[in-house]
Amino acid sequence: MAKKLTCEKRYPLLLNCIPQAVINTNDGSTMLQAFFYGKKYPLFCSLNISMSKITLPTRNGILQYSFSRKLSRELFNQEQYRISAQLENTPENRIKAEGVIREMILDALAGHFDKSLAKYGLKKQKEAIQSEKPFSLSELIEKRLDFKVLAQSTLKSKRRLFSNILTESQTTDPNELFNWTKKNRAASTAEDFFSFMKDATDWAIVLGRSPFGERNPFIGILIEAKKLPKGERKPKKGFVPGEREDTDPEEFEDCRAFSAEEREIILQAFLQSTYSFIVPFLRFLFLTGCRPGEACEVRWKDIFLDLKTCTGRITFSRAYSPEGNEIKCTKTGVKRKFPIRDPRLFDLLRSIQPTDAKPDDLVFTWRNGDRVKIRSLARIWGAANHNGKIGIVLQLANEGKLRTYLRFYACRHTFITLQLFAGPKNVVISLAKWVGNSPETIYKHYADASEEIFPMEV
Numbered sequence: 001m002a003k004k005l006t007c008e009k010r011y012p013l014l015l016n017c018i019p020q021a022v023i024n025t026n027d028g029s030t031m032l033q034a035f036f037y038g039k040k041y042p043l044f045c046s047l048n049i050s051m052s053k054i055t056l057p058t059r060n061g062i063l064q065y066s067f068s069r070k071l072s073r074e075l076f077n078q079e080q081y082r083i084s085a086q087l088e089n090t091p092e093n094r095i096k097a098e099g100v101i102r103e104m105i106l107d108a109l110a111g112h113f114d115k116s117l118a119k120y121g122l123k124k125q126k127e128a129i130q131s132e133k134p135f136s137l138s139e140l141i142e143k144r145l146d147f148k149v150l151a152q153s154t155l156k157s158k159r160r161l162f163s164n165i166l167t168e169s170q171t172t173d174p175n176e177l178f179n180w181t182k183k184n185r186a187a188s189t190a191e192d193f194f195s196f197m198k199d200a201t202d203w204a205i206v207l208g209r210s211p212f213g214e215r216n217p218f219i220g221i222l223i224e225a226k227k228l229p230k231g232e233r234k235p236k237k238g239f240v241p242g243e244r245e246d247t248d249p250e251e252f253e254d255c256r257a258f259s260a261e262e263r264e265i266i267l268q269a270f271l272q273s274t275y276s277f278i279v280p281f282l283r284f285l286f287l288t289g290c291r292p293g294e295a296c297e298v299r300w301k302d303i304f305l306d307l308k309t310c311t312g313r314i315t316f317s318r319a320y321s322p323e324g325n326e327i328k329c330t331k332t333g334v335k336r337k338f339p340i341r342d343p344r345l346f347d348l349l350r351s352i353q354p355t356d357a358k359p360d361d362l363v364f365t366w367r368n369g370d371r372v373k374i375r376s377l378a379r380i381w382g383a384a385n386h387n388g389k390i391g392i393v394l395q396l397a398n399e400g401k402l403r404t405y406l407r408f409y410a411c412r413h414t415f416i417t418l419q420l421f422a423g424p425k426n427v428v429i430s431l432a433k434w435v436g437n438s439p440e441t442i443y444k445h446y447a448d449a450s451e452e453i454f455p456m457e458v
Helices: 012-016 069-076 091-110 123-131 137-147 152-169 174-184 187-207 218-226 260-271 276-288 292-296 343-352 374-382 392-398 410-422 427-435 439-445
Strands: 019-024 030-036 039-044 062-067 082-088 303-306 311-316 318-321 326-329 336-340
Touching: 062 069, 062 091, 062 187, 082 091, 137 152, 137 187, 152 174, 152 187, 152 326, 174 187, 174 218, 187 218, 260 276, 260 392, 276 292, 276 343, 276 374, 276 410, 292 318, 292 374, 303 343, 311 343, 336 343, 336 427, 374 392, 410 427, 410 439, 427 439
Parallel strands: none
Antiparallel strands: 019 030, 030 039, 062 082, 303 311, 311 336, 318 326
16 A cells, blocks of 8 residues: 655645545545645645544533544644534524534644634633623622523522522632521522533633632532431521410421411411402412413403303413513413402402402502512512511411411411312312412322321221
8 A cells, every 4th residue: 555645745736625525435534625726635634633533512402522642642732632613502602503513623634723713703702801800799699690581580580589699698718608598598499509500610711711720619519418407498587486285386387388377377466467458369369379470460251150140260371570560371381261250259259359350450550550569569578577567477377376377478378278179089180270380299298297187097
């Protein structure tokens, strides 16, 4: 077999030609084909490389150019060279990046590879990344959230939650941050936060702007966060349980719903307050178990009342999100119909329906006629300090009139739990349909244990 010559020795004049194709020969070598004065000439190269020598792995959704070890040593004098393509991993961007790889390979085979990477549009990016300072922890959260594709309501919620953790913990040390979070936040929140921080730090490492260099301390912390016991709630700020002889505080530590008696105590307390205007909204939540955002968006066109039978139905197909100040579909994306059979619910809707109600009018409004303000209601319900006063339900809990304090969302839990224990055995199937959940979710999250149910003799 004839001895292969390098490009320089065999065709020195062709070094300035533009390669047209890469051809793999039968013996495994790589050959360039170029045009010179209208004729095709084979160009043999001493670098035996192919497309597989530069790959396109992804890291946190960002494409990277990864050079093989051999090619890294020959071109960059490094053991293995990688550089971010600064492109998201999409089909269009992958095609674009593969075009850059072909250009780099052709240049390498022809001996014209630009080691500064300027020719491939990477020099400026590389210099910019190296010259920019590492993100602070707060900047890292903001930048990574900006990069993620999330619903506006979810984005705002996470931004507020994560920022509050940083602000309240008053530390940027990962281990101190973990110790504070596990003491002051629920286990599920801690896992969510440190899962995000691990992802964000990996992303910043790719960009060369991680506050921790090439090390990601949140990898180990996330493992520990996942071990935290689930289901334990952190004490409510401002909640001081009243002393009751018939109540063991530990007995209701995992309570998720009010009793029927407690429901009436809460509604009566609101009736006697300056916020009595919101009682119909709260009673509606207690009697339907719908989500607060769904109740905010119920309009008269969604309600059918049969005056002859005193029955009817409610259609839930939309929900209001205070986070993004937007109207969305229901959480599960399913339109559902809720049957009106409870005379209390029928009477409630009849009593608040204006004689001149229009189909698109909201059923429930705030004092000034605007949409119900969920955030304000949540503060009125349970804030430790709302306009110098303690929240109504929080106050009831502190006075011992309730077994424990439960947040505003417990209106939904209360309806589902009371229905579970009051209805027939197969009520859970219909109940899940009414409130927009699965039977598994009902059993997992809403069925508080009852002291009145005993094992059967079988």
